[in-house]
Amino acid sequence: MQRIAESELIINDRGAIYHLNLLPEELATTVITVGDPDRVELVSRHFDSIEVKRQHREFVSHTGRIGNKRLTVISTGIGPDNIDIVLNELDALVNIDMTTRIIKETLTPLNIIRIGTSGSLQASIPVDSFVASTHGLGLDNLLNFYRLEHTEEENQLLQSFITHTQLTTQITFPYISRASASLLKHFVTNFHHGITVTCPGFYGPQGRLLRLGVKNPDLINRLTSFSFGQHQITNFEMETSSIFGLGRLLGHNCMSLNAIVANRIQKQFSKDSGALVDRLIKHSLEIISTLP
Template sequence: MDKSVFSDSELILNSDGSIYHLNLKPEQLAHTIITVGDPERVPEVSKYFDTIKHKIAKREFHTHTGTYKGKEISVISTGIGTDNIDIVFNELDALVNIDFESREVKDQLTTLDIIRIGTTGAVQPKIAVDSFLLSQRGIGFDSLLHWYDNDIEDKKFAAALVKELQLSDDMATPYIVQCNKELSKHFQTIEMLNGTTITNVGFYGPQSRRLRLAPSNKELKQLITNFSYDGHQITNLEMETSGIYAMAALLGHRAVSLNAVLANRATGAFSKQPNETVDKLIQFTLDRIATI
């Protein structure tokens, strides 16, 4: 185990002893964590808590820690994208696994349970708008995992993607990471579809949306819909899951990504009740967490 002392420029603490970006102290974090992208969604989750002990905000990172049916939970907004996931997950891990006084890794490591509640667009016409989908695996088009030493990639799957989706050398090499199977079992009910999720680096061009700018790979959306590898089709697109799965696996935490399907890119449909659908997923998730 690494017992080096982390310098001030590596483990950055605020003047009050909190971690730099999240502004949290170790005692303010629960070991079961819900992540959401939008800071305004944090109170939409915590309004169902029985108690709220801490409310902390800095930049886009807002945290409420409290209890739900006796279970201590923190809900944290990450903002959009895997660049923010890199910040959030490193700092969450530091809060539980680094001693801020000695600036050393603790002898006894803590495993966090991290559940993403997010929104997504389906790419298969059979997936209904307003349904829920659990990402069994995340496909990263964001390159985050490649910046860390790792042995968790499915390189054969990635090679098939590059070939079949006609990805150019200018685009990041995709990586594939699975959810935590043990944690995911708590959320696999009749209400939850299972799928393979692409995490994109943007909302427009990287997801083949066109407004005034044309995507460089004009066939990508159809190629994604048609792709199949080892019996797995790509089901949906979003912007955080692969980073969550990669960072959790590297750091020894359990993670699962739950998606509210608000759009279907194959049919062109968009939810007529997006807020209600997300709220239903929030309540579902909290009730399932209470059983862990």
């Protein structure tokens, strides 16, 4: 096995991985990701004990326990480019020997669960509800840099999606990746299920028009009206597809739980998004802390 060079796997003076500033022993195998660094404490305040707190740039992490379950909660900041860093570095912490810089022979799968906010694309999924993503459909391009292979069903869904949305490669070539079936089955009660579209921006890419026009003004309507078999697009945000795609390639089990703060069809925004996110955190932790 080849040693990974200093320029490729960057380790700081503490021996911790560069961006996340974490040592392998500071990471639990169940990882909750949140976009907002301030949300880390809102999650870890429910831990019975906290053994480590680290921060570098927007990556804040707390590792601790609820009962016997060891958990890490980490902030990713916003967007798929940050997810490239977080997923690769989380994987390196468990699957690359940080001393020899060699990939381990026995790989460790992580459970990686995003708890984030999102906009609904369906009138039937109102603000203040929760969505568990069955798939991440990426308009963000990240996985086009890797060798993600789609299943036959995924290829058919994408083909139908491209035809329906009239997306051109001038904008992006979409990709799709499923949630972990072994995690998804635990998030049923109180959750809507559906495809989450991941966008590389909050404004133009999500059809929010302030002072600028967009290339495909009908894109949002076409996301709402798309269906493939029983699959429908429920919501969009900015991380899920890249977590699912990279997680799948690296062999981790990934899930995305969304607090619906905006409904783009009804043009509504939650009157108390803070309380909504708190409810999602509490409900999700009740489930996550009892996962096998």
